[in-house]
Amino acid sequence: MTMMTMFKIELTPKAKRDLSMIKAYLSQFYTRTPKKFIKEFNKALESLSFSPWHKKWGGKSGYCRIYVRDYVVIYIVDEDTDTIHIRRILHSKRDFSRGEDIELMEKNAEYRPAPKYNHVYGPIRSRRLGNSLGVDMVPHKTCSLDCAYCECGATTALTTERREYINTDAVIAEIDGYLSGCAAPPDYVTFGGSGEPTLHSGLGKIIARLKEQRPSQKLALLTNSTLLADSALRKEILPCDLILPSLDAVSDDVFRKINAPAAGIDCEGIIKGLMALAAEYRGQMWLEVFIAPGINDAESEIALFKETIAKINPTRVQLNSLDRPGTCGTLGVATRASLESIARRLAPLAVEIVGRGVDTPPASP
């Protein structure tokens, strides 16, 4: 009979510091999430102690990693002492491709790796898309909306102008460079980032080139739907495998409160664009509705949502909530119960809840 080795787990001082910083960060926004995170973290360590993942990732340095929610736990297995040393616990959106970077981070807590790419980030573990390689198509916060819930900060360039904000060939070269060198292709190459990707006039060329060079690579597009009334743009995005458009309001006063649009954008134009896209598109369309308590969750707005979404007829509807701090500090977080109630009211539409929500509304500041 083979005896199973159980590894001891040790956290370095820096990992302990990371953990307390994560707890402090989460406590600012949620009451129960920090406890839940610690529970999941401990569970992950427990399973690791029976079966460390020996998938080396940091080159010669021998670093391994596992994910707990949005965080990556970086560790080393010492087989001589049967010990797993947890070195750092960091947010997974950062680019930690090399073990050397982690060694530098261990020497200097403020060190952050230089980005290898300018327009490509990740891949990140996405709840909806699995392993997703992100492509940032426009300069930071160039967008046609200035949403109260945006995680990337306030929009600094509010515009509806489509143009080549970033050299199209440079974006193609970066995506190609990443995909040619990666051990396993990501589940999706996702056009998204910290602005509205459809503002880039080269989007169609990039999608066409990727599909020509790598027909089996799935492509996803995250869009705020504001430019979908443009038939030329709709044609450009048809080859995507998955389009995730947003629709956070169906009446203009609510739309302005939650999405603060650029001049010339209104709900009617967005809805028309979404309906036109749904009629032309053969891929999956997952329509995201961000629920902002007290702004777009009134009975009348939900009834209008139901009527409008039925006309658009997306593959599915995804209800989202504020899971990270948004631009507007006073924006509330939808409770799990309210998300479930809205999902029931939208039935028989195919609705799923993708936001975490909270058990009880956070106390007002």
Ligand code: SF4
């Ligand atoms: S559309 Fe997206 S990037 Fe633009 S402000 Fe809204 S959340 Fe942020």
